[in-house]
Amino acid sequence: MVVTRYLQGLTSCVRKPRVWLYTLLLGFCIQTVTAQTVGADRCNHYNPLRDVYWGDLHVHTSQSVDAYMSGTRVGVAEAYQFARGEKILLPGFGIETQLDRPLDFAAITDHASDSGAVNLCTTSGSPAFNTQDCKNFRAPIVADKADIKKYIKTLLEKTGGQLVSDDICGNDGSLCRQARKTVWENTQQMAAQFNNDSGSCDFTTFVAYEYTATPSWSKVHRNIIFKNASVLTEPIPYSVEPDVQILWQRLKDECIDAGTGCDVLSIPHNPNLSNGNMFTVSYPPGSSLQQQADLAELRAAMEPVLEMSQIKGDSECRNGMWNVLGGTDELCDWEKYRQAGTEDCEAGVSRGALMNEGCVSRLDYGRYALVEGLKEKQRLGVNPYKLGFIGSTDTHSGAPGAVEEWRSDLSGSKPNPRPGRTAGGLVAVWAEENTRSSIFDALRRREVYGTSGPRMRIRMFAGNTLEASLCEDPGAVSKAYQAGVPMGGTLDSTSLKNTSPQFLLMAQQDSGTSEHPGNLLQRAQIVKGWADSDGNIHQKVFDVAGGANTATVDVDDCQPEGPGHSQLCGTWQDPDFDSEQDAVYYARVVENPSCRSTGWLCASSQGQGRPNWCDAETTPFTTQERAWTSPIWYSGNAIEKQ
Incomplete structure (x- = not known):
């Protein structure tokens, strides 16, 4: 009806x-x-042509072992209140703080591993509360977070690597298993309490947790996000299931195919500290091509998006990597956690990146993982790495969306003089309305993008009839949907009739607030990736609108100077298009230079309170905030299973 x-x-x-x-x-x-x-x-803002909504899908509270040990006492309820724009008091710091602009959605992704032990050690009256191990856990840590090796060493000395002992969990571990269920129930209850899916639909929550896989101190974590209130009876943590391929299958069997209305996806943590382990192609020994294709198909279905950027830096690309051709991309040097000169893994993998040890792989970066997926598609008929891009914070302060570089009022997000430690990122989704279903579906179809913090509005489409006149057409979006596919979509030789695809890229600056206006845009680019028959990865970057300019920022007062753009729009065709060659294209939109968190702090600090590193030549004071759209894929002659 x-x-x-x-x-x-x-x-x-x-x-x-x-x-x-x-x-x-x-x-x-x-x-x-x-x-x-x-x-x-529907929500009263329902729009079939979709609006952009802003969120954070990687947030830790006092339920997470490392967050609690770092001094965080913000619980799940307070974290959601903060995300909605309400003031919260940071216990232990005596600071009241809030976001300038609320988020539209958020997920609390506390570590499932050790969550039961944390609950037992922090709940007065629990069977383990007064044990010596719990007393040791609750004791304050005195360590310099700027020196990550020393900080992690302190954590290890306190817990031995994980907060599990007979003293805390009981001889059979049952106390911790039951307490983990209690934490999971609280996570669900808080998500239900703060989710608003009727009328104004002004805030959306997701039931979620982090699958915290850190084998040999390589970081291959994933955030597990459920679509609605139908979820697993308990999370599947890394400590219970260390094989990620079995994790995907269990999520499919016990959630998606269980007939309960459950749906779920897995979001890989930004891979820059994985020592090549996140995206190195791996299948069980002796598996047939069909078995490998089935696993690749499972992975593609379960992991549609990748976290591109967060507080631990950027995972887009890196110059000088093994068998990556196409020259230097000057913007690939931005906020690298692993410093220049780190050994290249080449075709191998390593260990210890979280401790700043081991080699760095090209597959620690999203751009090259995309092309590795094209190579697997040629071999198997399935692309296991058909990944959209998002950003999030990975905050361990219970402060979703606290990404502004000028902000230094939150524990865990204070200015760090070392490159590769950013304020975090945000995820933007193009959805019909601000509801769980609509946002989750946008993630699944990859009509999403990530930013390093600013809220730029970006749309990208590709097809064969997207003309330059659309930049001046008020009906451009409707026409683009009819004539092509949005970010996250796929084109093939049949739909294009063997012609080079036309791309439409539109970007609008973040307007900011009256106190902190947004910055002007410098350029909008399209990045192309493809592979050759020798297995080399090729990359090429094209300016679509705007370009390099003379804009700067005065580090004495953090005021931007010079030309820029409030909006950028352009159409582009690949001059080297080969209708028989698979390729992947994504957009990168870059702001003019602005002050980094270090620049803001040093500009406002004088006299005795001024950090010594403010006068060091190696301290970075400026940055160029940016955004990355989900790609659009072109499929040539090779058949791709959907």
């Missing part, structure tokens, strides 16, 4: 106007009729 009323209303709305008005009015009619016919079932 709703569908019938919708179609009748749409027909009535567009019946009378002249032909030349039809396209212009169609978008208005869709929105108007939708509101009239299905308004009772």
Whole structure:
């Protein structure tokens, strides 16, 4: 009945106007009729052409072992209050703080491993609360977070690597297993309490946890995000299931295929500290090509997006990597956690990146993982790394979305003079409305992008009839959806009729707030990746709109100077397009230079309170904030399983 009323209303709305008005009015009619016919079932801001919503899908609170040990006492409820824009008091610091602009959605992703032990050690009256191991756990840590090796060594000395002992968990571990269920129930209850899915739909939450895999101190963590309130009875942590391929299969069997309405996806943690382990192609010994294809298909289905950037730096690309051709990309040197001169893993993997040890692999970076996926698709018919891009914070202060470089009021996000320690990132989704279902579906189809913090509005489409005139057309988005695919989509030789695809890229600066205005945009680029028959990875970067300019920032007062753009729009065609060659394209939008957190602190610090590193030549004071869209793939002659 709703569908019938919708179609009748749409027909009535567009019946009378002249032909030349039809396209212009169609978008208005869709929105108007939708509101009239299905308004009772939708949010009051429902838009079939989709709006952008901002969130953080990687957040730790006092339920996480490392966050608690670092002094965080912000619980799940307070974290959600902060994300909604409310003031919260940081226990232990006596600081009241809030976001300048609330988020639209958030997920609390506390570590599932050790969550039961943390609960036992922090809940007065629990069976383990007064044990010596729990007393040791609750004792304050005195260590310099700037020296990550010393800090992690302190954590290890206190817990031995994980907070599990017979003293805490009981001889059979049952106390910790039961307490982990208690934590999981609290996570669900808080998500339900703060989720608003009716009327204004002004804030959305997701039930989630982190699968914290750190084999030999390589970081291959994943955030597990559930679509709705139908979730597993308990999380599957790394400590219970260390094989990620079995994790994916269990999530599929016990959630997606269980007939309970459960749905779930896995988001790889930014891979820059994985020593090549996150995306190195690996299958069980002796497996057939069909078995490998099945595993690749499972991975692609379970992991549609990748965390590109967060507080531990950037994972887009890195100059000088083994068998990566195409020259230097000057913007690839941005906020690298592993410093220049680190050994290249080449075709191998290593260990110890979290301790700043071991080699760095090209597969620690999203750009090259995308091309590795193209290579696997040629071999198997399935692309296991068909990854969209997002950002998030990985905050361990219970402060979702606290990404502003000027902010230094939160423990864990204070300015760090070392490159590769950023304020974090955000995830942007293009969704019909701010609900769990709509946002989750956007993640699944990869119509999402990540930023290093600013809220730039970016759209990218590709097709064969996207002309430059669309940049001046108020109906551009509607026409682009009809004529092509958005970010996250796939084109093939049939849909393009063997012509080079046309790309439409639109970007608008973050407007910021009256106290902290947004920065101007410098350039909008498209990055192309492909592989050759020898297994080499090729890359090429094209400016689509804007370009290098003379803009700077005065580090004495952090005021930006010079030219820039409030909006950028352009169309582009690949001059080297080969209809028989698979390729992947994503957009990168870059702001003018601005002050980094270190620059803001040093500009405002004088006299006795000024850090010594403010006067060091090696301290970076400026940055160029940026965003990365999910890619659009081109599939040549090789058949791709969907």
